[in-house]
Amino acid sequence: MTNGNDAPQDPTSLHPQPDFPSQDQPHPGWTGPMDPPPDHGEDSYRGSGLLRDRRTVVTGGDSGIGRSVALAFAREGADVLFTHLPEEEDEARETTRLVEEAGRRAVAVACDIREESQCRSLVERAVAEFGRIDVLVNNAAYQMAQPKGIGSISTEQFDRVVRTNLHGMFWLCKFSLPHIPAGGSIINTTSVQAYKPTPHLLDYAMTKGGIVTFTQGLAQMLVSDGIRVNAVAPGPVWTPLIPATLEDTAEFGKQSPLGRPAQPAEMAPAYVYLASEQASFITAEILNATGGTPLP
Template identity: 65%
Template sequence: MPEQSDDQYTEQDPTTQHEQPDTEGEQLAHPGLTGDMGDEPDHGERSYRGSGRLEGRRAVITGGDSGIGRAVAIAFAREGADVLVSALEEEKEDAEETARLVREAGRTAAVCLGDLTREEQCVAVVEQAVEQLGGIDVLVNNAAYQMAQPGGIADVTTEQFDRVMKTNLYAMFWLCKHALPHLSSGSTIVNTTSIQSRQPSPELLDYATTKAGIVAFTQGLAAQLAEKGIRVNGVAPGPIWTPLIPATMGEDQVESFGTQTPLGRAGQPAELAPAYVFLASQESSYVTGEVIGVTGGMPLT
């Protein structure tokens, strides 16, 4: 286990616990790699402390290469889970670093690279998890695609709309469908939705539409699987500092990112991970069909 610090827990004021990222001039080519960021996010590498809440569990995390996915992978591993990380081929460098951090925590790590907009890749993720981890107990549908279009709907091409829908909705559907035969009573599914599901930004119309769909899917699947003892919940992040932001938003949007929240700053991936741990663990045994907002004070209304 790597050395961890008390820094995150010393500062109790949530407005200053993390500084606003230094975003000036930050622009990346999509999909964006962590190492190319001027101000790298905090994934909890030095702060997250586990207590065995996921001991022996086997988790699949899509979009686990960076950002929220990496933070969740670190937290799950330190809670005792083995982890398979799914990512795009071009995100291999980040995915391998996440796997290294999982192994550093003493757990088994696997990496499955490929495009989840293809059903066969979703099947491959499930099959590789079963083969390399021995099964699946937790499925985290976190992979997402967005591309801001300040010009509105007129600038959203059919190609972009297709990619957003297939990455954010189709992949979640396929992964849940193909993972289900391997899930048993006590298994959990956690889907990443967004504040955009309730407060859509005009420039993210297609993305916000999928995030609202994820909420409905989560609630419906939770009702469907309750009798099997499988819980399905969601996490709705607010503005969180990840490579996706400078890779998909304009310079002006990046510069002010997160400052509109009541807490006055962007969130860090490390601040999301505890919500995923809670929903994946038995601590939330009477919680299903719910969405937890981690939004810096922006209401899920």
């Protein structure tokens, strides 16, 4: 579904493998300078109408996993409202172009989900544009590596990580639920870090563990309403967040059993599946896409 070449391909050599050139960017990072360039499925993802006429919201849709999900949703027939930070206008224009080239509506909204009022306004905008929300993807996240340990994690950083990764997800679910009909879906992005935390990402890993618990609890709460709630747990993925938040990118992803990081395009099919009717019996699940790292 995601590769234009239908022949089986060796996953260990399907995409670029480390070592990568050393590279560093200020947060939030941009796609253009990355070497190798991330693959969002621009030339490979082929839709088959799995999400025809769905109205969807994707946070952090300007780049990385979020862009790949927006692209895939559009090629599956969905309209997409996605968020980006104000400084990511150029990235957002590219996502808008990809969605519109697929023949679907794209609505880009500058939004800082750390703020409750902005989350409320985002949902109001989505309802004004689409009338309802069929699929909510909580994907936006913040991390910043601190190799020297917990003593180097400032209160400011800790607050930003928690408010972005947990508060924003909570508020968006809360405000969206009155507008999600039976048959709708919420998909959260957690991480391999939820189960196998890397010490220098302690605060980030903590929030990703919280997302697992939140997903499973909310799913049980909403099952009688016919709304499914699931999450995707990626392993290492080559996105702008990596050169913007890690000190050493040369060997990024090398630790995965497949020996490389995922490309964003390799994550999108998991979100499409969970959003589609093909996953009608799937709720309270965490779909692990870790490159072979065993998880509970």
